[in-house]
Amino acid sequence: MAQPTNFGFGEEEVMLRDSARKFFADKLPTERLHALVGDDPDPHRSLEARWDPALWQQMMELGWAMLAVPERAGGMGLGAVAVVALCEEVGRAAFPAPLLATLNATYILAACGSAAADQAMAEIIGGTAVSFAAINRQGSWEYPDTDVTVADGSLSGQACYVQDAQKVQHFVVKARCGSGTGLYWVAADAVGVTIIPDAIVDLTRDQARVEFSDVAAIELSDDAVAALNQAMPALWTLQAADMVGAAEWQLQTTVEYAKVRKQFDRELGFFQAVKHPLVNVMVAIDQSKSLVYNAACAIDSEPGKAARFAHMANASASDAAAFASSRSVQFHGGIGFTWECYIHLYFKRQLHNQALWGDAAYHRTKLADMVIGPVAA
Amino acid sequence: MSESARKDTPEQAEFRQYCRAWLQDNLPPDPPVRLPLSPLEITTSEQLDYLQAWQKKTYDAGLIGCDYPLECGGGGRRDCQRVANAEMAAVKTPFLPNVIGLGMAAPTVLFHAREEKKAELLPRLFSGEDIWCQGFSEPGAGSDLASVQTFAEKQGDKWIINGHKVWTSLAHFADWMILLLRTDKSHKYDGLSYFVVPIRSELGKSVTVRPLIKMTGETGFNEVIFDNLEVDDSYRLDEVGKGWQVAMTTLAHERGAGEMVTPRSGGKGKSDDKEAASVFGSSALVDLARSSFRNGKTAADDPVIRDRIMREIIREEGFKQSSRRARVQGLQDHPMRIPLQNKLLMTEIMQDVAELATEIEGAAGSLSVADPNAPAAGRWPLAYMNSFGMTIAAGANEVQRNILGERVLGLPKSK
Numbered sequence A: 001m002a003q004p005t006n007f008g009f010g011e012e013e014v015m016l017r018d019s020a021r022k023f024f025a026d027k028l029p030t031e032r033l034h035a036l037v038g039d040d041p042d043p044h045r046s047l048e049a050r051w052d053p054a055l056w057q058q059m060m061e062l063g064w065a066m067l068a069v070p071e072r073a074g075g076m077g078l079g080a081v082a083v084v085a086l087c088e089e090v091g092r093a094a095f096p097a098p099l100l101a102t103l104n105a106t107y108i109l110a111a112c113g114s115a116a117a118d119q120a121m122a123e124i125i126g127g128t129a130v131s132f133a134a135i136n137r138q139g140s141w142e143y144p145d146t147d148v149t150v151a152d153g154s155l156s157g158q159a160c161y162v163q164d165a166q167k168v169q170h171f172v173v174k175a176r177c178g179s180g181t182g183l184y185w186v187a188a189d190a191v192g193v194t195i196i197p198d199a200i201v202d203l204t205r206d207q208a209r210v211e212f213s214d215v216a217a218i219e220l221s222d223d224a225v226a227a228l229n230q231a232m233p234a235l236w237t238l239q240a241a242d243m244v245g246a247a248e249w250q251l252q253t254t255v256e257y258a259k260v261r262k263q264f265d266r267e268l269g270f271f272q273a274v275k276h277p278l279v280n281v282m283v284a285i286d287q288s289k290s291l292v293y294n295a296a297c298a299i300d301s302e303p304g305k306a307a308r309f310a311h312m313a314n315a316s317a318s319d320a321a322a323f324a325s326s327r328s329v330q331f332h333g334g335i336g337f338t339w340e341c342y343i344h345l346y347f348k349r350q351l352h353n354q355a356l357w358g359d360a361a362y363h364r365t366k367l368a369d370m371v372i373g374p375v376a377a
Numbered sequence B: 001m002s003e004s005a006r007k008d009t010p011e012q013a014e015f016r017q018y019c020r021a022w023l024q025d026n027l028p029p030d031p032p033v034r035l036p037l038s039p040l041e042i043t044t045s046e047q048l049d050y051l052q053a054w055q056k057k058t059y060d061a062g063l064i065g066c067d068y069p070l071e072c073g074g075g076g077r078r079d080c081q082r083v084a085n086a087e088m089a090a091v092k093t094p095f096l097p098n099v100i101g102l103g104m105a106a107p108t109v110l111f112h113a114r115e116e117k118k119a120e121l122l123p124r125l126f127s128g129e130d131i132w133c134q135g136f137s138e139p140g141a142g143s144d145l146a147s148v149q150t151f152a153e154k155q156g157d158k159w160i161i162n163g164h165k166v167w168t169s170l171a172h173f174a175d176w177m178i179l180l181l182r183t184d185k186s187h188k189y190d191g192l193s194y195f196v197v198p199i200r201s202e203l204g205k206s207v208t209v210r211p212l213i214k215m216t217g218e219t220g221f222n223e224v225i226f227d228n229l230e231v232d233d234s235y236r237l238d239e240v241g242k243g244w245q246v247a248m249t250t251l252a253h254e255r256g257a258g259e260m261v262t263p264r265s266g267g268k269g270k271s272d273d274k275e276a277a278s279v280f281g282s283s284a285l286v287d288l289a290r291s292s293f294r295n296g297k298t299a300a301d302d303p304v305i306r307d308r309i310m311r312e313i314i315r316e317e318g319f320k321q322s323s324r325r326a327r328v329q330g331l332q333d334h335p336m337r338i339p340l341q342n343k344l345l346m347t348e349i350m351q352d353v354a355e356l357a358t359e360i361e362g363a364a365g366s367l368s369v370a371d372p373n374a375p376a377a378g379r380w381p382l383a384y385m386n387s388f389g390m391t392i393a394a395g396a397n398e399v400q401r402n403i404l405g406e407r408v409l410g411l412p413k414s415k
């Protein structure tokens, strides 16, 4: 199956994107976001998640959390192209909510193909937020790696770097099961689950180490590697869309500043030492954005190419995010180095994004394995 | 069916069938001489003859000038040039030698010349019988093009032209030139006028063409000196003093942001059907790495080389996907944002690919085209050097960044 030339981006996608942009701009403009998540500059501030659960409730009522749930499980079954259009807006707003986490979990559940996984997706439709608990202590992004083991239907061990752990009601847990690796459905408040928040740089998220001690779990799949092979391109692409949206905010905000701030009797943007790097940021964003829609479209209509294109999109977006971050702070001068200037919120969110589910170098390594073939042992 | 074929209008679909059938029966014989990588690197008349014959044949078959009106020798079709281009690319036909004519002179003549001149000039331009060149740059006027000093003085119905143009690609083969010059010294922009002038018929008389040798040792561009060249007023495009506006039409097309699609044939074996298509050669890097050595093993196993090749492959895919996105309603943030980036991306990716290729060759990257042991026949160091022609010409990339910053981001003008 080949991709449609327009990525499958039609009127429905435009409407979703525009209504999301309006929702975020109305409900959580940047000054309110800053007041919400940036109330305490102390690096040793309390670790509770700073977010607005009422807004998340409204987002779920709009159906955004179930966009990717297939129709067979009662969801909307929208294409990945629609989902990335939404994720771009989430990034642009630096929005604190478990939306990406839940969408990510949805792709994994959909790839499990079991009755239990379909049941779990029904719970998402019912308003349950979910996060994928997968990463081991070493921070490995490899599919089979995990510090959780399952024995007699109970999980023990720990999952690290679990996103939005304080905001969700369920986890999809990756756990070793005999010689293989499986996926399991666990309630966040189940007996034996302990959530230990990390102190993180990003103010718009929460993250935790989750400990499992003899926790009763429902098996979703006994072959995590197969499910992740299918689902991970979506996670990388959604993440890349978030970075692209946030980078566009960084670009536009810095451009606006360069038009009003004057030094040497000129607006900053007059000087090519400022103008040209901003153009380079724009070019980097546009490359990434095109690669994101290409990857999303591949997920929808050319799945055999999805992993390759998603690696490209994420590697490109991670680099664009890093570049947009560094220039946005530098070109604001002293004010850009302060807590009161909003750009630090995005700088930190991007830093977090860049390493989520694989950084740029990781994705290029995996891409090279596909394009060139693995390195001879 | 190829991706583009599925979105064809009925006219395009029929035309595509026609092109495909024609190309099947009419692919040219292998060239008798080695062809250069691009039209601007044509050096011998044998190369030119072969390529000119191909251009004439494709024009006679209706594959060139498809979207131009019938009255001036065009095909009178709607949006069909891209179809012909794709079909020619798919079967890797030789390129068309009259690039400046097709890409820049033709649309400028179409939009600004008198009707009778269009009918006089365009058919021979399309067929390649007349080769065209562009007389814009001067020793004192490069990026700041509007400061050109070559002067035309009105005498009755004639203009007398004196001055000095440089970097004039293809002038040594050219019959005609598009010429930006000054008709009024008291206004910078409004003192410019635009002409088409005969070159070849005036050689040895009022026009002198002297070849300049590029850093690669090849010829390709020239300086052109006008000593009382007389042209009829009817060869003026648009009004006196409107030369700058006419030049904008030329430059828009030169930068790939014009209204007319430039006829293109084949080139480097780029294919319309996704997989193998690598316009800039980033996928050739993989083959090169497999056949080169580093640290006692194949360079394709070197992690640094692998990473850098992936960067270029990703950039090339990004470029391709941006061209696709530029045509999707609702997925651009500003209408000129992607089109104005094309020149930067194309030239810089090409440059970086050629540089990386030379580096992958390692010690052998020192060998020139003249050395029988040079990998890839010495193509990569040559391509790297030639790539600077691309980042400098057609609006140096620094100037292109000014344009993007000002027109798209709305930053204050640098001048």
Ligand SMILES: Cc1cc2nc3c(=O)[nH]c(=O)nc-3n(C[C@H](O)[C@H](O)[C@H](O)COP(=O)(O)OP(=O)(O)OC[C@H]3O[C@@H](n4cnc5c(N)ncnc54)[C@H](O)[C@@H]3O)c2cc1C
Pocket: A272, B133, B134, B135, B136, B137, B138, B141, B142, B143, B144, B166, B167, B168, B169, B170, B221, B388, B389, B390, B392, B393, B394, B395, B396, B397, B398, B399, B402, B414, B415
């Ligand atoms: C291979 C090749 C083919 C060509 N063919 C033709 C042709 O057929 N016809 C024709 O008319 N011309 C042709 N040119 C000329 C080309 O258009 C000019 O070289 C180009 O416009 C740059 O002008 P310049 O060489 O005078 O450099 P300059 O304008 O002197 O620029 C020198 C450097 O300064 C930078 N610079 C200049 N102004 C600015 C600014 N405002 N901000 C930041 N940086 C700036 C430039 O980017 C460049 O890096 C060709 C050039 C090349 C290399």
